[in-house]
Amino acid sequence: xxVLRPFLRLWLSLLALTVAMPALGHGLNVxxxxxxxxxxxxxxxxxGRVPQVGTVRIYDGYDVLVHETExxxxxxxxxxxxxxxxxxKVEVDIGDGHDGYWILTPADVRRQQAEPES
Amino acid sequence: xxxxxxxxALSIAATTASAHFGMIIPSDAMVExxxxxxxxxxxAFAHPFEQYGMTLVRPSQFSVIYDGEATDLxxxxxxxSYLGSDSFSLEYELTRxxxxxxxxxxxxxxxxxxxxFIIHYTKTYVAAFGDDEGWDAEAGFPTxxxxxxxxxxxxxxxxxxxIVMTDGEPVPYAEVEVEFINTDSAxxxxxxxxxxxxxxxxxxxxxxxxxxxxGWWGFAALSEADYTLTMNGxxxxxxxxxxIWVHFESWQ
Numbered sequence: 549x550x551v552l553r554p555f556l557r558l559w560l561s562l563l564a565l566t567v568a569m570p571a572l573g574h575g576l577n578v579x580x581x582x583x584x585x586x587x588x589x590x591x592x593x594x595x596g597r598v599p600q601v602g603t604v605r606i607y608d609g610y611d612v613l614v615h616e617t618e619x620x621x622x623x624x625x626x627x628x629x630x631x632x633x634x635x636x637k638v639e640v641d642i643g644d645g646h647d648g649y650w651i652l653t654p655a656d657v658r659r660q661q662a663e664p665e666s
Numbered sequence: 667x668x669x670x671x672x673x674x675a676l677s678i679a680a681t682t683a684s685a686h687f688g689m690i691i692p693s694d695a696m697v698e699x700x701x702x703x704x705x706x707x708x709x710a711f712a713h714p715f716e717q718y719g720m721t722l723v724r725p726s727q728f729s730v731i732y733d734g735e736a737t738d739l740x741x742x743x744x745x746x747s748y749l750g751s752d753s754f755s756l757e758y759e760l761t762r763x764x765x766x767x768x769x770x771x772x773x774x775x776x777x778x779x780x781x782x783f784i785i786h787y788t789k790t791y792v793a794a795f796g797d798d799e800g801w802d803a804e805a806g807f808p809t810x811x812x813x814x815x816x817x818x819x820x821x822x823x824x825x826x827x828x829i830v831m832t833d834g835e836p837v838p839y840a841e842v843e844v845e846f847i848n849t850d851s852a853x854x855x856x857x858x859x860x861x862x863x864x865x866x867x868x869x870x871x872x873x874x875x876x877x878x879x880x881g882w883w884g885f886a887a888l889s890e891a892d893y894t895l896t897m898n899g900x901x902x903x904x905x906x907x908x909x910i911w912v913h914f915e916s917w918q
Contacts, residue, residue, distance in 0.1 A: 577797040579763045596799060648796070651699060 578648035580638035582629060582660040589625045591640040591648065598623045602642030609634025632657045685843045685862040686777070687714050687884045688786030688909045689748070690768050695818040695913035697760055699795045707756045709770060710748035711786070714847040714884060715861045719749030723773050730758065731767040731803055763797030769805035774895055774904065783895045786886065786907035791817045808833060809908040811842075811887055814872065822880040822914045829871045830887040830908060836871030840887045844875055847882040880916040884909060 576599070579590045587606070592598050602619040604627070614630045619640065630636065635654055641647040693706040711722040728740045739756060746755035760766060768790055774783040787807035801816045814827040830840035844863040846853070855861045867873040867887070877883050891904035 577763050577795070579795070579797075581762075592797075592799075594798065650795075 576640065576642060576646045576648040578638065578640045578650045580636070580650040580652055582632075582652065582657050584661065585629045587627045587629045587636075587638070589627060589638055589640065590623060591619070592623070599640065599642045599646075602640055605639045605641065606630055607637040607639065608632075609636075611637070629657075685713065685845060685886060686720065686775070686784055686786065686907075687712060687845055687886055688770060688772055688788030688907060689714065689884065690770055690788050690790045690911060691847070691882055692768070692790060692792050694792070695790075696793045697795065703761075703794075704757050704759045705766075705792055707758065707768060708746070708748050708753060709743060709756065710751070710753035711772070711775065712749050712751070713845075714882075715845045715853075715855070717749055717848060717851055719747075719751030719753070720775070721752045722748075722754065722775075723752070724754070725770045725772045727769075727771040728754075728756070729769050729805075731769060731805060732762075733764060733800065734803070736806075760792070760794040763795040763799075764793075765798060765800035765803065766792045766794060767800070767803045767805060768792065769807070771807065776897060776902075777905075780905070782903040782905055783897070784905045784907065785891070786909045788907075788909040788911070790911040793818050807908065809837075809887065809889060809906050811885055811908045811910040813910065813912075817910065817912045820877070820912065820914045821917045822877055823917060824914065825874050825876045826883070826885070826912055826914075827872060827874045828885060828910065830867050830873065831871065832889060832906075832908075837867065837887070837889065838869045838871055840867040840871055840873070840889065841865075842867060842873045842875075843886045843888060845884050845886075846877075846879065847884070849881070853879070877912075877914045880914050882911055882913050884911050 575594050577592055581588045589604055598621060599619050600621045604617050604619060605613055606615040608614050632654060636652045637649050639647060639649040689710040689712055691708040697705055711720045712718060728743055729736045729738050743754040743756055746753045770788045772785060774785050777784050787809060789805045791801055798816060802813055809832040811828040812831055814829055830837040842865050865873050865875060887908040889906050891906050894901040895904055
């Protein structure tokens with residue numbers, strides 16, 4: 549049996565997630581980017597407000613949880629960059645059905661690390 | 667002879683029954699992170715309902731505005747063809763969530779049939795990755811339609827409202843022409859009057875339109891410039907258009 553590449557597995561699991569629960573991400577927008585060895589996690593409601601409570605979870609390309617921390621209320625949380633060789637899914641969950649995620653592929657991380665810091 | 671006369675008649679119909687529209691048509695009005703993050707733009711000048719292309723020379727300016735910051739993309743435009751006429755295209759990668767406003771200030775187009783120049787300031791909005799912040803951003807044109815309805819994520823049948831602005835002020839009772847991109851000429855208008863629909867804004871410059879079908883709809887608020895341009899030594903009037911393109915989605 550063909551072993552699915554980890555990133556493909558993550559992608560398929562996300563596809564299933566979006567098909568099964570299309571409304572879960574409603575109202576919360578999550579974005580993640582990389583500067584050097586720092587992972588920057590941004591999240592906001594459609595109103596522009598930044599969530600004050602909640603949980604940030606980071607999964608690798610096998611969809612295994614590799615880091616979990618609480619939301620700080622900052623518009624951009626800076627976290628140590630975990631091993632990204634299989635890709636990362638950055639999820640912010642604030643409860644009550646509000647969550648969102650951003651995918652960073654290995655290519656995304658490589659490209660962003662190569663960009664000059666602004 | 668009959669065939670020639672028919673061709674001439676059709677040519678006249680094509681140029682008189684429909685309106686000119688500056689066009690910026692992205693491959694997707696709402697880009698999701700799971701899909702292609704590169705948006706492809708057709709940048710053209712045409713009669714969109716009748717699928718009749720006109721030549722667009724390189725715009726004097728083409729830019730993208732994101733989070734209040736404008737980036738000039740004029741030199742990145744690639745020559746292309748739209749409905750058989752010269753046009754431009756652009757591949758643009760969206761990198762962050764939010765709304766990207768693509769805006770074109772074209773060179774004046776000489777229209778001998780109207781003995782006037784036409785300048786259509788044209789724009790469209792693309793929402794990236796589920797974030798709609800910035801949907802009412804200004805392009806900063808001399809004349810511009812400011813959306814009062816978020817200009818994406820609309821169902822066919824929804825109304826679209828905008829306010830016509832010139833030099834920063836609403837234009838009372840502005841005339842707004844509306845056309846649909848009638849891809850593959852799928853729709854047959856029962857009357858020439860239905861190729862280009864016309865509405866007037868109210869006393870506050872606000873207009874409303876309910877789109878009957880999914881697809882791209884263009885709204886052009888037309889006015890006369892307070893200046894002229896020279897053609898063969900003669901001063902000619904200039905028609906200004908404030909054009910916005912809005913996509914309506916199928917209700918299904």
